[in-house]
Amino acid sequence: MSYLVTVRVNGVEHTAHIEARLLLVNFLRDVLDLTGTHVGCDTSSCGACTVLVNGQAVKSCTVFAVQANGADVTTVEGLAKDGKFHPVQQAFWDEHGLQCGFCTPGMIMTTVALLKKNPSPTESEIRSGIRGTLCRCTGYNNIVKAVQAAAASGRMP
Amino acid sequence: MVTSDFEYLAPSTVAEASRLLSKYRGEAKLLAGGHSLIPLMKLRLAEPKYLIDISQVKGLSGIKDERSAIAIGAATTYAEIESSALIRRRFPILAEAAGQIADLQVRNRGTIGGSLAHADPAGDMPAVVLALGAELVALTARGTRTISVDRLNVDLLTTSLRPSEVLTTIRIPNLPARTGAAYKKFENKASHYAVVGVAAVVTMGAGGVCTGARIAVTGAGPKPVRAKRTERILIGKELTPSVIRRAASRAGAEIGDRFNDDIHASSEYRAHLTAVMAERAITEAAARAK
Numbered sequence: 001m002s003y004l005v006t007v008r009v010n011g012v013e014h015t016a017h018i019e020a021r022l023l024l025v026n027f028l029r030d031v032l033d034l035t036g037t038h039v040g041c042d043t044s045s046c047g048a049c050t051v052l053v054n055g056q057a058v059k060s061c062t063v064f065a066v067q068a069n070g071a072d073v074t075t076v077e078g079l080a081k082d083g084k085f086h087p088v089q090q091a092f093w094d095e096h097g098l099q100c101g102f103c104t105p106g107m108i109m110t111t112v113a114l115l116k117k118n119p120s121p122t123e124s125e126i127r128s129g130i131r132g133t134l135c136r137c138t139g140y141n142n143i144v145k146a147v148q149a150a151a152a153s154g155r156m157p
Numbered sequence: 158m159v160t161s162d163f164e165y166l167a168p169s170t171v172a173e174a175s176r177l178l179s180k181y182r183g184e185a186k187l188l189a190g191g192h193s194l195i196p197l198m199k200l201r202l203a204e205p206k207y208l209i210d211i212s213q214v215k216g217l218s219g220i221k222d223e224r225s226a227i228a229i230g231a232a233t234t235y236a237e238i239e240s241s242a243l244i245r246r247r248f249p250i251l252a253e254a255a256g257q258i259a260d261l262q263v264r265n266r267g268t269i270g271g272s273l274a275h276a277d278p279a280g281d282m283p284a285v286v287l288a289l290g291a292e293l294v295a296l297t298a299r300g301t302r303t304i305s306v307d308r309l310n311v312d313l314l315t316t317s318l319r320p321s322e323v324l325t326t327i328r329i330p331n332l333p334a335r336t337g338a339a340y341k342k343f344e345n346k347a348s349h350y351a352v353v354g355v356a357a358v359v360t361m362g363a364g365g366v367c368t369g370a371r372i373a374v375t376g377a378g379p380k381p382v383r384a385k386r387t388e389r390i391l392i393g394k395e396l397t398p399s400v401i402r403r404a405a406s407r408a409g410a411e412i413g414d415r416f417n418d419d420i421h422a423s424s425e426y427r428a429h430l431t432a433v434m435a436e437r438a439i440t441e442a443a444a445r446a447k
Protein backbone atom coordinates (compact mmCIF):
# COMPACT_ATOMS: atom_id res chain seq x y z
CA MET A 1 0.00 0.00 0.00
CA SER A 2 1.23 3.47 -0.85
CA TYR A 3 0.65 6.42 1.48
CA LEU A 4 1.02 10.13 0.98
CA VAL A 5 2.92 11.62 3.91
CA THR A 6 4.14 15.07 4.79
CA VAL A 7 6.99 15.32 7.24
CA ARG A 8 8.81 18.48 8.28
CA VAL A 9 12.49 17.63 8.39
CA ASN A 10 14.94 20.21 9.71
CA GLY A 11 12.34 22.89 9.11
CA VAL A 12 11.55 21.93 5.51
CA GLU A 13 8.30 20.23 4.55
CA HIS A 14 8.64 17.09 2.42
CA THR A 15 5.73 15.25 0.83
CA ALA A 16 6.19 11.79 -0.65
CA HIS A 17 4.36 8.61 -1.62
CA ILE A 18 5.79 5.78 0.46
CA GLU A 19 5.09 2.18 1.39
CA ALA A 20 3.70 1.69 4.90
CA ARG A 21 6.63 -0.55 5.78
CA LEU A 22 9.27 2.07 4.96
CA LEU A 23 11.20 2.80 8.14
CA LEU A 24 11.74 6.41 9.14
CA VAL A 25 15.51 5.98 8.88
CA ASN A 26 15.19 4.79 5.28
CA PHE A 27 12.82 7.63 4.48
CA LEU A 28 15.46 10.07 5.71
CA ARG A 29 18.43 8.37 4.05
CA ASP A 30 17.00 6.96 0.82
CA VAL A 31 14.07 9.24 -0.02
CA LEU A 32 15.41 12.56 1.28
CA ASP A 33 19.12 11.75 0.81
CA LEU A 34 19.86 12.84 4.39
CA THR A 35 22.57 10.27 5.05
CA GLY A 36 23.82 11.85 8.26
CA THR A 37 21.54 9.50 10.21
CA HIS A 38 23.26 6.10 10.32
CA VAL A 39 22.06 2.52 10.55
CA GLY A 40 24.20 0.44 12.87
CA CYS A 41 22.30 -2.58 14.15
CA ASP A 42 18.85 -2.23 12.57
CA THR A 43 17.54 -3.94 15.73
CA SER A 44 16.83 -0.96 18.05
CA SER A 45 19.96 -1.59 20.09
CA CYS A 46 22.75 0.79 19.02
CA GLY A 47 21.15 4.24 18.75
CA ALA A 48 23.13 5.25 15.63
CA CYS A 49 19.79 6.06 13.97
CA THR A 50 18.62 8.43 16.73
CA VAL A 51 16.71 11.50 15.51
CA LEU A 52 14.26 13.84 17.20
CA VAL A 53 10.56 13.40 16.42
CA ASN A 54 8.58 16.32 17.80
CA GLY A 55 11.58 17.06 20.00
CA GLN A 56 11.90 13.53 21.41
CA ALA A 57 14.85 11.25 20.74
CA VAL A 58 13.77 8.05 19.01
CA LYS A 59 15.50 5.18 17.22
CA SER A 60 14.37 5.80 13.66
CA CYS A 61 15.01 2.18 12.65
CA THR A 62 12.09 1.25 14.91
CA VAL A 63 9.50 3.76 13.70
CA PHE A 64 7.62 3.55 10.40
CA ALA A 65 7.82 6.70 8.32
CA VAL A 66 4.00 6.79 8.07
CA GLN A 67 3.93 7.21 11.86
CA ALA A 68 5.84 10.46 11.40
CA ASN A 69 3.19 11.90 9.07
CA GLY A 70 2.64 15.49 10.21
CA ALA A 71 5.57 15.39 12.62
CA ASP A 72 8.59 17.61 13.00
CA VAL A 73 11.83 15.67 12.60
CA THR A 74 15.33 16.92 13.39
CA THR A 75 18.40 15.09 12.13
CA VAL A 76 22.08 15.89 12.64
CA GLU A 77 21.97 17.91 9.39
CA GLY A 78 19.51 20.29 11.04
CA LEU A 79 21.69 21.32 13.96
CA ALA A 80 24.22 23.75 12.49
CA LYS A 81 22.85 27.25 11.91
CA ASP A 82 24.31 29.80 9.44
CA GLY A 83 27.44 27.71 8.96
CA LYS A 84 28.09 27.52 12.71
CA PHE A 85 28.13 24.29 14.66
CA HIS A 86 25.44 23.62 17.25
CA PRO A 87 27.04 23.77 20.74
CA VAL A 88 26.82 19.97 21.05
CA GLN A 89 28.62 19.51 17.72
CA GLN A 90 31.25 22.06 18.78
CA ALA A 91 31.76 20.28 22.11
CA PHE A 92 32.26 16.89 20.39
CA TRP A 93 34.83 18.59 18.11
CA ASP A 94 36.62 20.36 20.98
CA GLU A 95 36.72 17.39 23.35
CA HIS A 96 37.49 14.85 20.63
CA GLY A 97 34.28 12.98 21.44
CA LEU A 98 34.66 10.67 18.47
CA GLN A 99 37.09 8.48 16.60
CA CYS A 100 35.61 6.75 13.55
CA GLY A 101 32.51 8.94 13.76
CA PHE A 102 29.98 6.23 12.99
CA CYS A 103 28.04 6.65 16.24
CA THR A 104 28.47 10.42 16.30
CA PRO A 105 25.23 11.59 14.63
CA GLY A 106 23.19 9.38 16.97
CA MET A 107 25.32 10.33 19.96
CA ILE A 108 24.91 14.02 19.22
CA MET A 109 21.13 13.75 18.78
CA THR A 110 20.90 11.76 22.02
CA THR A 111 22.92 14.46 23.78
CA VAL A 112 20.71 17.23 22.41
CA ALA A 113 17.65 15.43 23.81
CA LEU A 114 19.35 14.66 27.11
CA LEU A 115 20.43 18.26 27.72
CA LYS A 116 16.99 19.54 26.86
CA LYS A 117 15.53 17.35 29.63
CA ASN A 118 18.40 17.88 32.05
CA PRO A 119 20.53 20.96 31.27
CA SER A 120 23.23 20.20 33.87
CA PRO A 121 23.50 16.45 34.29
CA THR A 122 25.95 14.72 36.63
CA GLU A 123 28.44 12.28 35.13
CA SER A 124 26.27 9.33 36.10
CA GLU A 125 23.18 11.00 34.63
CA ILE A 126 25.14 11.51 31.41
CA ARG A 127 26.26 7.88 31.28
CA SER A 128 22.73 6.61 31.87
CA GLY A 129 21.27 9.23 29.49
CA ILE A 130 23.40 8.00 26.59
CA ARG A 131 23.20 4.31 27.39
CA GLY A 132 20.98 3.61 24.39
CA THR A 133 23.65 4.86 21.99
CA LEU A 134 26.73 2.69 21.62
CA CYS A 135 30.26 3.68 20.66
CA ARG A 136 32.80 1.01 19.76
CA CYS A 137 35.79 3.38 19.58
CA THR A 138 36.14 6.01 22.26
CA GLY A 139 35.52 4.19 25.53
CA TYR A 140 33.01 6.99 26.23
CA ASN A 141 35.28 9.19 28.37
CA ASN A 142 35.67 11.91 25.78
CA ILE A 143 31.99 11.65 24.93
CA VAL A 144 31.13 12.33 28.58
CA LYS A 145 33.54 15.29 28.52
CA ALA A 146 31.88 16.58 25.37
CA VAL A 147 28.43 16.38 26.95
CA GLN A 148 29.73 18.20 30.02
CA ALA A 149 31.36 20.86 27.82
CA ALA A 150 28.13 21.38 25.87
CA ALA A 151 26.19 21.70 29.13
CA ALA A 152 28.71 24.22 30.46
CA SER A 153 28.90 26.21 27.21
CA GLY A 154 25.95 28.40 28.10
CA ARG A 155 25.08 28.29 24.40
CA MET A 156 22.44 25.55 24.44
CA PRO A 157 19.35 26.80 22.61
CA MET B 158 15.59 -5.61 7.50
CA VAL B 159 12.28 -5.09 5.78
CA THR B 160 8.95 -6.12 7.23
CA SER B 161 6.14 -7.64 5.20
CA ASP B 162 3.94 -5.01 3.67
CA PHE B 163 0.76 -4.05 5.49
CA GLU B 164 -2.08 -1.60 5.45
CA TYR B 165 -1.59 1.23 7.93
CA LEU B 166 -4.67 2.47 9.77
CA ALA B 167 -4.62 5.44 12.10
CA PRO B 168 -7.97 5.71 13.89
CA SER B 169 -8.61 8.77 16.01
CA THR B 170 -10.82 7.16 18.65
CA VAL B 171 -10.60 3.99 20.76
CA ALA B 172 -14.02 2.87 19.52
CA GLU B 173 -12.79 3.10 15.93
CA ALA B 174 -9.61 1.18 16.81
CA SER B 175 -11.62 -1.58 18.41
CA ARG B 176 -14.03 -1.70 15.47
CA LEU B 177 -11.10 -2.08 13.05
CA LEU B 178 -9.57 -4.77 15.24
CA SER B 179 -12.82 -6.79 15.12
CA LYS B 180 -13.29 -6.18 11.41
CA TYR B 181 -9.84 -7.50 10.50
CA ARG B 182 -9.83 -10.14 13.20
CA GLY B 183 -6.79 -12.38 13.06
CA GLU B 184 -5.09 -10.25 10.40
CA ALA B 185 -4.65 -7.00 12.32
CA LYS B 186 -2.42 -5.91 15.18
CA LEU B 187 -2.46 -2.80 17.29
CA LEU B 188 0.68 -0.70 17.07
CA ALA B 189 1.48 1.31 20.21
CA GLY B 190 5.17 2.17 20.77
CA GLY B 191 6.19 -0.49 18.28
CA HIS B 192 9.27 -1.40 20.29
CA SER B 193 8.30 -5.03 20.66
CA LEU B 194 6.17 -5.41 17.53
CA ILE B 195 8.40 -3.74 14.90
CA PRO B 196 11.47 -5.85 15.83
CA LEU B 197 9.27 -8.97 15.54
CA MET B 198 7.94 -7.80 12.17
CA LYS B 199 11.49 -7.21 10.93
CA LEU B 200 12.28 -10.82 11.76
CA ARG B 201 8.97 -11.79 10.10
CA LEU B 202 7.92 -13.52 13.28
CA ALA B 203 4.87 -11.27 12.98
CA GLU B 204 3.31 -10.42 9.61
CA PRO B 205 0.08 -8.56 10.28
CA LYS B 206 -1.84 -7.50 7.17
CA TYR B 207 -3.21 -4.45 8.98
CA LEU B 208 -1.52 -2.28 11.57
CA ILE B 209 -3.81 -0.14 13.68
CA ASP B 210 -1.74 2.68 15.14
CA ILE B 211 -3.14 3.66 18.54
CA SER B 212 -0.33 6.01 19.51
CA GLN B 213 -2.32 9.07 18.41
CA VAL B 214 -5.72 8.00 19.70
CA LYS B 215 -7.21 10.65 21.95
CA GLY B 216 -7.94 9.58 25.49
CA LEU B 217 -5.70 6.51 25.30
CA SER B 218 -2.70 8.19 26.87
CA GLY B 219 -2.25 10.32 29.93
CA ILE B 220 -2.57 9.90 33.68
CA LYS B 221 -5.74 10.79 35.58
CA ASP B 222 -6.30 11.26 39.30
CA GLU B 223 -9.47 9.37 40.27
CA ARG B 224 -8.92 10.05 43.99
CA SER B 225 -9.23 6.42 45.09
CA ALA B 226 -7.00 5.34 42.23
CA ILE B 227 -4.98 6.69 39.36
CA ALA B 228 -5.87 5.73 35.83
CA ILE B 229 -3.06 5.37 33.32
CA GLY B 230 -4.01 5.28 29.65
CA ALA B 231 -2.65 2.18 27.92
CA ALA B 232 -0.75 4.23 25.31
CA THR B 233 1.07 6.29 27.94
CA THR B 234 4.82 6.08 27.36
CA TYR B 235 7.41 5.16 29.96
CA ALA B 236 8.85 8.67 29.61
CA GLU B 237 5.48 10.17 30.55
CA ILE B 238 5.17 7.84 33.55
CA GLU B 239 8.72 8.56 34.68
CA SER B 240 8.19 12.32 34.62
CA SER B 241 4.61 12.52 35.93
CA ALA B 242 4.41 14.51 39.18
CA LEU B 243 1.19 12.69 40.07
CA ILE B 244 2.83 9.27 39.74
CA ARG B 245 5.96 10.37 41.58
CA ARG B 246 3.82 11.52 44.48
CA ARG B 247 1.31 8.68 44.63
CA PHE B 248 3.13 5.63 43.20
CA PRO B 249 6.85 6.40 43.09
CA ILE B 250 7.58 2.71 42.37
CA LEU B 251 6.03 3.16 38.90
CA ALA B 252 8.27 6.12 38.05
CA GLU B 253 11.29 4.31 39.46
CA ALA B 254 10.61 1.20 37.40
CA ALA B 255 9.82 3.17 34.22
CA GLY B 256 13.13 5.02 34.57
CA GLN B 257 15.01 1.70 34.65
CA ILE B 258 13.56 0.44 31.37
CA ALA B 259 15.89 0.29 28.38
CA ASP B 260 17.14 3.77 27.47
CA LEU B 261 16.00 7.33 26.78
CA GLN B 262 14.96 6.59 23.21
CA VAL B 263 13.03 3.40 23.95
CA ARG B 264 11.26 5.07 26.88
CA ASN B 265 10.03 7.80 24.55
CA ARG B 266 8.15 5.19 22.47
CA GLY B 267 7.40 2.14 24.62
CA THR B 268 4.02 2.14 26.39
CA ILE B 269 2.74 0.54 29.57
CA GLY B 270 -0.18 -1.04 27.70
CA GLY B 271 2.09 -2.45 25.00
CA SER B 272 4.29 -3.97 27.65
CA LEU B 273 1.35 -5.62 29.45
CA ALA B 274 -0.27 -6.87 26.24
CA HIS B 275 2.98 -8.18 24.79
CA ALA B 276 3.86 -10.00 28.03
CA ASP B 277 7.56 -10.35 27.44
CA PRO B 278 8.80 -12.66 30.20
CA ALA B 279 11.55 -10.14 30.99
CA GLY B 280 9.32 -7.04 30.99
CA ASP B 281 9.37 -4.72 34.00
CA MET B 282 5.87 -3.18 34.08
CA PRO B 283 4.04 -6.52 34.23
CA ALA B 284 5.64 -7.26 37.61
CA VAL B 285 5.18 -3.78 39.05
CA VAL B 286 1.52 -3.60 38.04
CA LEU B 287 0.96 -7.12 39.41
CA ALA B 288 2.43 -6.18 42.80
CA LEU B 289 0.30 -3.02 42.87
CA GLY B 290 -2.89 -5.04 42.33
CA ALA B 291 -4.00 -3.09 39.29
CA GLU B 292 -7.28 -3.39 37.48
CA LEU B 293 -7.24 -3.38 33.68
CA VAL B 294 -9.97 -2.09 31.42
CA ALA B 295 -10.34 -3.52 27.92
CA LEU B 296 -12.71 -2.46 25.16
CA THR B 297 -14.32 -4.59 22.47
CA ALA B 298 -16.90 -3.70 19.91
CA ARG B 299 -19.45 -5.07 22.40
CA GLY B 300 -18.41 -3.11 25.47
CA THR B 301 -15.85 -2.87 28.22
CA ARG B 302 -14.49 -5.57 30.49
CA THR B 303 -12.50 -5.20 33.68
CA ILE B 304 -9.72 -7.67 34.31
CA SER B 305 -7.88 -8.12 37.59
CA VAL B 306 -4.14 -8.07 36.98
CA ASP B 307 -3.98 -11.38 38.84
CA ARG B 308 -5.76 -12.94 35.87
CA LEU B 309 -3.81 -11.21 33.09
CA ASN B 310 -0.75 -13.36 32.53
CA VAL B 311 -1.44 -16.78 31.10
CA ASP B 312 1.90 -17.99 29.78
CA LEU B 313 4.93 -16.91 27.76
CA LEU B 314 3.86 -13.91 25.60
CA THR B 315 0.24 -14.83 26.34
CA THR B 316 -2.36 -12.85 28.26
CA SER B 317 -6.08 -13.23 28.87
CA LEU B 318 -6.78 -10.24 26.58
CA ARG B 319 -8.87 -11.43 23.66
CA PRO B 320 -7.63 -10.81 20.11
CA SER B 321 -10.32 -8.18 19.51
CA GLU B 322 -9.80 -6.33 22.79
CA VAL B 323 -8.02 -3.01 23.15
CA LEU B 324 -6.48 -2.50 26.57
CA THR B 325 -7.49 1.05 27.40
CA THR B 326 -6.71 1.77 31.04
CA ILE B 327 -4.49 0.54 33.84
CA ARG B 328 -6.12 1.55 37.11
CA ILE B 329 -3.91 1.49 40.21
CA PRO B 330 -5.90 1.60 43.45
CA ASN B 331 -4.59 3.64 46.37
CA LEU B 332 -2.41 1.71 48.78
CA PRO B 333 -3.37 1.42 52.46
CA ALA B 334 -1.57 3.57 55.04
CA ARG B 335 1.94 2.49 56.09
CA THR B 336 2.55 0.75 52.77
CA GLY B 337 5.89 0.81 50.99
CA ALA B 338 6.72 -0.34 47.48
CA ALA B 339 9.98 -1.03 45.66
CA TYR B 340 11.18 -2.63 42.43
CA LYS B 341 14.64 -4.15 42.14
CA LYS B 342 16.01 -5.76 39.05
CA PHE B 343 19.17 -7.43 37.94
CA GLU B 344 19.34 -6.14 34.41
CA ASN B 345 20.83 -7.41 31.21
CA LYS B 346 23.65 -4.95 30.60
CA ALA B 347 22.93 -4.57 26.88
CA SER B 348 19.13 -4.32 26.66
CA HIS B 349 18.40 -3.51 30.32
CA TYR B 350 15.58 -6.08 30.29
CA ALA B 351 15.18 -7.87 33.63
CA VAL B 352 17.22 -11.03 34.00
CA VAL B 353 15.21 -11.16 37.21
CA GLY B 354 13.13 -8.34 38.68
CA VAL B 355 11.07 -8.30 41.88
CA ALA B 356 8.39 -5.79 42.82
CA ALA B 357 7.36 -5.72 46.48
CA VAL B 358 4.43 -3.92 48.08
CA VAL B 359 4.39 -4.29 51.87
CA THR B 360 1.92 -2.95 54.47
CA MET B 361 2.86 -2.66 58.14
CA GLY B 362 0.26 -2.68 60.91
CA ALA B 363 0.29 -0.32 63.86
CA GLY B 364 1.98 -2.96 66.02
CA GLY B 365 5.02 -3.21 63.73
CA VAL B 366 3.77 -6.42 62.17
CA CYS B 367 3.37 -6.95 58.44
CA THR B 368 -0.34 -7.02 57.56
CA GLY B 369 -0.20 -7.25 53.78
CA ALA B 370 2.27 -8.16 51.05
CA ARG B 371 2.16 -8.53 47.30
CA ILE B 372 5.41 -9.73 45.77
CA ALA B 373 5.76 -10.20 42.00
CA VAL B 374 8.64 -11.76 40.11
CA THR B 375 9.52 -11.19 36.45
CA GLY B 376 12.31 -12.47 34.20
CA ALA B 377 12.65 -15.67 36.19
CA GLY B 378 10.02 -17.84 34.49
CA PRO B 379 7.77 -17.79 31.42
CA LYS B 380 5.43 -15.16 32.91
CA PRO B 381 5.38 -12.80 35.88
CA VAL B 382 4.01 -14.47 39.00
CA ARG B 383 3.06 -13.58 42.56
CA ALA B 384 5.43 -15.12 45.11
CA LYS B 385 2.58 -16.25 47.35
CA ARG B 386 4.72 -18.47 49.54
CA THR B 387 6.90 -15.48 50.32
CA GLU B 388 3.86 -13.30 51.00
CA ARG B 389 2.48 -15.84 53.49
CA ILE B 390 5.77 -15.97 55.39
CA LEU B 391 5.88 -12.16 55.68
CA ILE B 392 2.30 -11.57 56.81
CA GLY B 393 1.83 -11.54 60.58
CA LYS B 394 5.51 -11.07 61.33
CA GLU B 395 7.88 -8.31 62.28
CA LEU B 396 10.05 -7.82 59.22
CA THR B 397 13.48 -8.45 60.70
CA PRO B 398 16.34 -9.12 58.27
CA SER B 399 16.18 -12.84 59.03
CA VAL B 400 12.42 -13.06 58.39
CA ILE B 401 12.87 -11.17 55.11
CA ARG B 402 15.71 -13.46 54.07
CA ARG B 403 13.76 -16.60 54.86
CA ALA B 404 10.70 -15.32 52.98
CA ALA B 405 12.79 -14.19 50.01
CA SER B 406 14.46 -17.58 49.75
CA ARG B 407 11.01 -18.99 48.79
CA ALA B 408 10.30 -16.39 46.09
CA GLY B 409 10.96 -18.93 43.33
CA ALA B 410 8.53 -21.52 44.76
CA GLU B 411 5.75 -20.69 42.30
CA ILE B 412 8.14 -20.92 39.35
CA GLY B 413 9.21 -24.42 40.37
CA ASP B 414 11.05 -26.13 37.53
CA ARG B 415 10.07 -23.51 34.94
CA PHE B 416 12.97 -21.08 35.44
CA ASN B 417 14.14 -19.62 32.13
CA ASP B 418 17.45 -20.92 30.88
CA ASP B 419 19.05 -18.96 28.01
CA ILE B 420 22.20 -17.16 26.87
CA HIS B 421 21.62 -14.45 29.48
CA ALA B 422 21.50 -16.69 32.54
CA SER B 423 21.13 -20.35 33.51
CA SER B 424 18.06 -21.50 35.41
CA GLU B 425 20.18 -22.08 38.55
CA TYR B 426 21.49 -18.51 38.38
CA ARG B 427 17.99 -17.12 37.89
CA ALA B 428 16.74 -19.10 40.89
CA HIS B 429 19.54 -17.59 42.97
CA LEU B 430 18.86 -14.07 41.66
CA THR B 431 15.16 -14.42 42.48
CA ALA B 432 15.94 -14.80 46.18
CA VAL B 433 18.51 -11.98 46.12
CA MET B 434 16.27 -9.49 44.30
CA ALA B 435 13.28 -10.44 46.47
CA GLU B 436 15.30 -9.77 49.62
CA ARG B 437 16.39 -6.34 48.33
CA ALA B 438 12.91 -5.34 47.15
CA ILE B 439 11.16 -6.45 50.36
CA THR B 440 13.79 -4.77 52.56
CA GLU B 441 13.37 -1.49 50.69
CA ALA B 442 9.56 -1.70 50.62
CA ALA B 443 9.46 -2.42 54.36
CA ALA B 444 11.75 0.54 55.08
CA ARG B 445 9.45 2.78 53.07
CA ALA B 446 6.34 1.46 54.83
CA LYS B 447 7.18 3.22 58.06
Ligand SMILES: Cc1cc2nc3c(=O)[nH]c(=O)nc-3n(C[C@H](O)[C@H](O)[C@H](O)COP(=O)(O)OP(=O)(O)OC[C@H]3O[C@@H](n4cnc5c(N)ncnc54)[C@H](O)[C@@H]3O)c2cc1C
Nearest residue numbers: 187189190191192193194259267268271280281324349350
Ligand atom coordinates in the same frame (compact mmCIF):
# COMPACT_ATOMS: atom_id res chain seq x y z
C1 LIG C 1 16.37 -2.04 22.82
C2 LIG C 1 15.17 -2.37 23.65
C3 LIG C 1 15.31 -2.51 25.03
C4 LIG C 1 14.21 -2.80 25.82
N1 LIG C 1 14.40 -2.92 27.17
C5 LIG C 1 13.34 -3.17 27.97
C6 LIG C 1 13.48 -3.23 29.39
O1 LIG C 1 14.55 -2.99 29.96
N2 LIG C 1 12.37 -3.52 30.12
C7 LIG C 1 11.14 -3.72 29.55
O2 LIG C 1 10.18 -3.96 30.26
N3 LIG C 1 10.98 -3.64 28.21
C8 LIG C 1 12.04 -3.36 27.42
N4 LIG C 1 11.85 -3.27 26.06
C9 LIG C 1 10.50 -3.48 25.49
C10 LIG C 1 9.72 -2.20 25.46
O3 LIG C 1 9.38 -1.88 26.78
C11 LIG C 1 8.48 -2.30 24.59
O4 LIG C 1 8.22 -1.02 24.15
C12 LIG C 1 7.22 -2.80 25.27
O5 LIG C 1 7.41 -4.08 25.79
C13 LIG C 1 6.07 -2.89 24.30
O6 LIG C 1 5.40 -1.69 24.28
P1 LIG C 1 5.08 -0.95 22.92
O7 LIG C 1 4.22 0.19 23.28
O8 LIG C 1 6.34 -0.67 22.20
O9 LIG C 1 4.20 -2.06 22.20
P2 LIG C 1 4.12 -2.51 20.66
O10 LIG C 1 5.42 -3.05 20.21
O11 LIG C 1 3.49 -1.47 19.84
O12 LIG C 1 3.07 -3.71 20.83
C14 LIG C 1 3.41 -4.92 21.49
C15 LIG C 1 2.22 -5.89 21.42
O13 LIG C 1 1.16 -5.44 22.26
C16 LIG C 1 -0.03 -5.21 21.51
N5 LIG C 1 -0.65 -4.00 22.08
C17 LIG C 1 -0.05 -2.78 22.21
N6 LIG C 1 -0.89 -1.92 22.82
C18 LIG C 1 -2.04 -2.61 23.07
C19 LIG C 1 -3.28 -2.26 23.70
N7 LIG C 1 -3.52 -1.04 24.19
N8 LIG C 1 -4.24 -3.21 23.79
C20 LIG C 1 -4.02 -4.48 23.32
N9 LIG C 1 -2.87 -4.85 22.72
C21 LIG C 1 -1.88 -3.94 22.61
C22 LIG C 1 0.43 -5.06 20.08
O14 LIG C 1 -0.58 -5.41 19.16
C23 LIG C 1 1.61 -5.99 20.02
O15 LIG C 1 1.19 -7.31 19.82
C24 LIG C 1 12.93 -2.97 25.24
C25 LIG C 1 12.77 -2.81 23.86
C26 LIG C 1 13.86 -2.50 23.07
C27 LIG C 1 13.66 -2.32 21.60
Ligand code: FES
Nearest residue numbers: 040041042047061
Ligand atom coordinates in the same frame (compact mmCIF):
# COMPACT_ATOMS: atom_id res chain seq x y z
S1 FES D 1 20.24 1.25 13.81
FE1 FES D 1 18.58 1.88 15.00
S2 FES D 1 19.19 1.36 16.98
FE2 FES D 1 20.82 0.57 15.79
Ligand code: FES
Nearest residue numbers: 099101135136137
Ligand atom coordinates in the same frame (compact mmCIF):
# COMPACT_ATOMS: atom_id res chain seq x y z
S1 FES E 1 33.47 6.97 17.25
FE1 FES E 1 33.50 5.03 16.31
S2 FES E 1 31.68 4.16 17.07
FE2 FES E 1 31.83 5.93 18.23
